[in-house]
Amino acid sequence: MLDRAGIDIFKDRFEQYMAFVGSFWEGGVRINTKCETNVPGLYAAGDSSGTNFTGPTYAALGSGMAGAAVTGYRAGQSAAQFALDAEGPSISESEIARFRDSVNEPLKRESGFSTDHVLTRVQQTILPYEVRMVMHEKRLQAALTMIEFFRDHFLPKLRAVNTHDLRKAHEVRNIMLGAEMQLRAALFRTESRGSFYREDYPRRDDENWLKWVMLKEEDGKMKLWTEPVPKEYWGDTSLSHEERYPLQYQA
Numbered sequence: 001m002l003d004r005a006g007i008d009i010f011k012d013r014f015e016q017y018m019a020f021v022g023s024f025w026e027g028g029v030r031i032n033t034k035c036e037t038n039v040p041g042l043y044a045a046g047d048s049s050g051t052n053f054t055g056p057t058y059a060a061l062g063s064g065m066a067g068a069a070v071t072g073y074r075a076g077q078s079a080a081q082f083a084l085d086a087e088g089p090s091i092s093e094s095e096i097a098r099f100r101d102s103v104n105e106p107l108k109r110e111s112g113f114s115t116d117h118v119l120t121r122v123q124q125t126i127l128p129y130e131v132r133m134v135m136h137e138k139r140l141q142a143a144l145t146m147i148e149f150f151r152d153h154f155l156p157k158l159r160a161v162n163t164h165d166l167r168k169a170h171e172v173r174n175i176m177l178g179a180e181m182q183l184r185a186a187l188f189r190t191e192s193r194g195s196f197y198r199e200d201y202p203r204r205d206d207e208n209w210l211k212w213v214m215l216k217e218e219d220g221k222m223k224l225w226t227e228p229v230p231k232e233y234w235g236d237t238s239l240s241h242e243e244r245y246p247l248q249y250q251a
């Protein structure tokens with residue numbers, strides 16, 4: 001459906017709603033219309049895929065299941081095709097051993113922070129309504145300060161008690177990284193747009209912020225910058241938010 005609409009989601013990035021509740025329209029691994037990621041042989045579908053086709057607000061009810069069904073079907077087809085043509089992987093024994101060691105590291109620790117403890121602390125920091133939904137620089141900064149502390153002090157001492165817990169340890173690491181990225185991006189965007197609401201910048205600011213916020217790792221730090229949203233995606237910016245997104249305001 002996306003290529004029928006003339007959208008190449010691999011190149012054409014859309015602004016994303018930032019939240020941790022988990023749903024297809026909040027981002028994920030960026031894919032193209034074949035559900036390929038930029039890692040050959042890795043495909044993503046459903047909530048784990050970043051199609052971004054709704055922009056900064058939830059365009060239509062039911063898009064979650066529709067998106068999951070379409071991307072699931074396509075990812076399956078593409079992955080099967082890749083498997084047919086692919087040669088066996090070549091990886092050295094030493095590389096496997098190094099990878100196994102690093103994956104199992106939390107299992108080997110005899111004492112440390114439990115995964116449940118760290119997960120609960122992260123959730124308590126980033127999920128409250130006054131941090132996540134109604135945002136303000138001071139509260140976002142306070143949450144970021146805590147996340148940085150957890151990252152530096154809890155993660156290096158994360159302890160898994162069994163292999164189920166090991167899965168959680170890796171999820172907690174990823175959640176921590178996602179939390180930091182989202183808080184930094186939220187602090188960076190000094191306006192409100194769609195479902196993204198900053199109490200200290202309550203207005204949409206198309207002049208300065210019709211842009212995507214980009215993040216990447218550089219020299220061990222998160223670098224942030226903006227890229228303009230291409231004009232063909234703008235729509236009629238003279239309309240009010242209510243007129244642009246009528247579905248959001250239906251009784």
Ligand SMILES: Cc1cc2nc3c(=O)[nH]c(=O)nc-3n(C[C@H](O)[C@H](O)[C@H](O)COP(=O)(O)OP(=O)(O)OC[C@H]3O[C@@H](n4cnc5c(N)ncnc54)[C@H](O)[C@@H]3O)c2cc1C
Nearest residue numbers: 021022023024045046047048061062063064065066068167
């Ligand atoms: C509260 C809520 C209401 C929603 N309402 C609607 C709605 O009205 N209409 C709509 O269209 N969409 C709705 N959505 C969105 C929709 O439910 C999702 O977009 C859709 O279910 C995503 O499907 P999925 O297969 O990608 O992921 P999921 O349905 O989350 O499936 C992922 C599966 O993977 C399993 N899993 C996770 N980790 C592992 C692992 N390590 N090993 C093995 N298995 C694992 C999970 O247990 C899960 O069963 C709603 C979502 C929520 C949260």
